[in-house]
Amino acid sequence: MSGLPAVLENAWNSALPVFQNVKNVLVSENSLETPRITRVGQLDSELLDQELTNLLQEPITKALALLNSRFKSSFQPELALFIQLTLYKLSIWNTGASYGAKLQDLRYVVTGSSTGNSTPSGLPRKTLLLHGTLTFLMPYFHNKLRNHALSHAWPDAPSSDSRRKAWVMLNSVESMYSLLGLVNFVAFLWGGRYRTLADRLLCMRLTPSRRSVKRDVSYEFMNRQMVWHAFTEFLLFLLPLISARAVRRRFYKLTTMLSPSLLLSLSPFKGILKPSSGWRQGERPPQKRGKYWALPDDQCAICAENIAFNLNVSDSTNAFTSFTSDPTLNSPEDAPAHPIHNPYQTTCGHIYCYQCIAERMLRIADEADDEEQGWECLRCSEQVKESRRYQVEVTESEGDMSASEYEFSSDLDLSTDLSGSMGTYSESGFSD
Template structure:
């Protein structure tokens, strides 16, 4: 059959597509009655995003306080008098640049998360439908609750504490307001705890404000897998555990004693004695005193400053100052070698020198001979 150039031919696939439309509509209606699996968002990612946000605020606060500390003024300082206002301004700027502009905080963006309007989701296509963006009302209310609420509570609590409303008479209206605020804080904490337990169960709303405003954290890019490399973290944990083990073990090991034992095993006794020359010192000189001052280039033969005080004798028969020999034994134990002969010093005892009067001894000898 001839056709005019202006006429278009209907392809085979187009006709087939039109034929199966009734069947497709029937399948869609049947799928709407079914419920798909609920959307699963990792709870650890949501909690990590909150931790990252808190750390970011702490870093900015530290920088802000450091900048304000440069202003020298009388007490109270700017930080003490305007701290709630400064924190509110900082939180407002972060809220405007993150949640209000992109529906996600900086911590959530790092975790591939964003807020969506949960009021527009539910039913069968909860996990596969396109994410509904937050409305302007939700964003403004979120800022009012988080930024404005925190500022109002901090300023009110500071004012009430400074005026001492909690110490006035119970019949006073100020004391009643104080008790109402304290009760409200307790209820808020209790409801926040309940909400957190529910969050751990279903993983939907991380905070109470998110639940009230139906703002749920979902994946910004559903096709992006959570790929976290724990190699660096494992290395850090292993190194930390190893350093902790060394800090526990090293004080229990007498390194000096071990080093001295190795020297005695590897070096001959004659070398240990002759290398320092303390075997040539007079008997009334303390070799340990000479050794402790050897770094000051004191000559070995100098005897006037190193006379043995409170002498103690070793098992090899050489004398040292009590403090000197006791300090060596406390460090090296029974592995310390005598500086004069190289023998191991295992025990010491006080040296007692008996001095006899020669004239008295002669008289005693004369009396004995006469008798």
């Protein structure tokens, strides 16, 4: 045999006792293993029990208040005691765990229990009777006594009076009980046993009813819940810092950029779809062009844009139909789809409705971060900062009726003019 295996064998032999020791320790720990103590479960079970009592008490008092309105004030403590004792009988007495403890997978165990009379739960009857008395009857009688003492002015009695002495004693007992409760709670947090003083006095421990403690709430769910909670908190912190207006403006700009008519004008098939529109390749555009540069001059581009935003399918002029039917293809005989009401002219020389242009410019003035920014004209995409009323000079020879400011006198002149021309026409007819 070579030297190496011999060395390895020696090492193994020397390590064997150590392994054996570790094994023994593990085995002994397993046999003595105590179930994991969950303090939070014990505290939760107490809260759940209280909640349950309140839950039951509310409808009963409401129902009894219908029979007698004074019932609630006079019999409230008795009713609470009745509910608590009933629950105690049904839960701890019968099954060895309160409803809250059952929800937390806990049950009472009496250490050093004697083999006497036992309740259906298997717990000693004497212990449970004492426990119920300490937990429910004692607080009830204490309350009664205190109320009685207060209503009969025990604290105001002369110091030599026995009632005053009794009151002082009651107070000191109360303080002692509170102090003991505090000490007990600290001990409970330390050792994880005996949640209440009564439990400690009677050695009643809450232990997991199953060997392996399982979580009632899935860890995944808890995790997700925590993430969502953190996210909500963060949003609540963040939202006041975001300007809703700026976001809305950005969104509006984005939707304008993505509107069907613009996409159509950007698409490579533009020439196929609209052979007559646009300039030929190689030619420079005559001027800057806005989104609605091709709209006939007698129509309002803002009205056209507003309607293009309207996604209502029942409307014949919604975004989808406007995609297929280009407004520029309207024949001149048709009435304009978006007539201009109360025309106003921008600095770039384009005409819009007063209401439309005023609304847009007010919005820009409201939302703009800098003073210099103006509204972008939909026809020439120039910055518009002001607009004025559109005025047409009416000349008698043209008789332009579409002017916004024509006078009744011009109407009169027109009629005389027409008759005159008719007269000359008839005259020439006669002469011929």
